[in-house]
Amino acid sequence: MTFTIPIDNGDAVKIAEAESQRTLYPYVTGTSIVAIKYKDGVLMASDMGGSYGSTLRYKNIERMQAIGKHSLLGASGEISDFQEILRYLDELTLNDNMWDDGNSLGPKEIHNYLTRVMYNRRNKFNPLWNTLVLGGVKNGKSYLGMVSMIGVSFEDDHVATGFGNHLARPILRDEWHADMSFEDGVKLLEKCMRVLLYRDRSAINKLQIAKITEEGVTVSQPYSLKTFWEFSSFHNPTAGAEGSW
């Protein structure tokens, strides 16, 4: 809050801010991210929607970005905080490049950096309102981890954020196995994204799948999933039960 107090000569002067400005609620949010490790690296899927409360405001937001040569960062939650994090990581990679010694930040290092940043912001009661998914491959080893807005961070074979926690995790726990092929991995991710499309109100039918392998990052073009609405009981559901939905 800023106070203005009129002084004798009539000018208003902004005095100290009574309370530091801190994040209270998110405004433009992205919904879930689902990611799995597969044979050659990591596959990550997200849709391209940015909701402004209950309005689907933006339909072309890329919530997955390549970081350096070895990592891919996906974020759900506040989009502006995600852009801020990308700026921080830009500085990091820039610093790296300036050294020009052939070293580059791997996914583990970036994950650690993000964990520290998120946790420290949370301790100041000014969090970056995101759940981040960090995937990458360096020196043949694939890595997949997650950091939440309160600083909870861990590594796993398959992760999901937001609604994906409730809808996609059960499917992943059941059907993920080590060394999946690319096609199987994409099919599994599409299965999860389809359920999310049916049951998450902030999901849209425009998704991207990103792949990261030893060679680098490729983010697919946006595409949409086929949905099925032709159940016979959907045609006239309340035929026998007037007053029902």
Place this chain on the structure above:
Amino acid sequence: MSQTAVDVPPKGGFSFDLCKRNDMLTQKGLKAPSFLKTGTTIVGLIFKDGVILGADTRATEGPIVADKNCEKIHYMAPNIYCCGAGTAADTEAVTDMVSSQLRLHRYQTGRDSRVITALTLLKKHLFSYQGHVSAALVLGGVDITGPHLHTIYPHGSTDTLPFATMGSGSLAAMSVFEAKYKEGLTRDEGIKLVAEAICSGIFNDLGSGSNVDICVITKGNKEYLRNYMEPNPRTYVSSKGYSFTKKTEVLLTKITPLLERVEITEVGEAMEE
């Protein structure tokens, strides 16, 4: 002039008289008594010949498992069953009440009960209590008009669906249904899918656990498969059982015969007129 107080018969619905007093008490620091919730996964789906209902068997009281093997699939009529999630007492009471009403109705009409009758009775009751009766139900059955599956929410709204899930594990179970349900499933496929959905709830939701109950209702026939699957057995039971150490010896064997019981029947006097 006489002043007579007219006794108005009590109207139905929730009496909000004590709400102010409860508010005052909670403000003063009294913790409301926690109630037994079922924190549940319940599902139903329509298959080729009828309806399959499934439920887990864990009843929770806050963070504690109060009943490891409770029954959440309640009998409503020979051809109608109802799974209940929410407060255990509410689901029990509401389903029992409607089940009795259905039976009386069957006696009066001489016909088999219809699922929509149970639906209307339940939703009327729940709506009149404005959501305070915390019962979320999956009602399924097969009657003369065919198989039906409905969900009923605590506030009294209902849905008619080909597949439905309720309870805290509903998202985990729904993800299985959305991914794998198709129309015209056979009995075995349907049971397998329902068991999978309940297991998804059991293993991915903390409020659900223990075993899987399944109920298959078809035209003229029903099968209540209690504990159809037990995916959480006690694995570390000691195989030796209890054994006493070698040093125990029998000190004394004494048999005391009990006295025979003698019954005295007094011949009473006849009652006075």
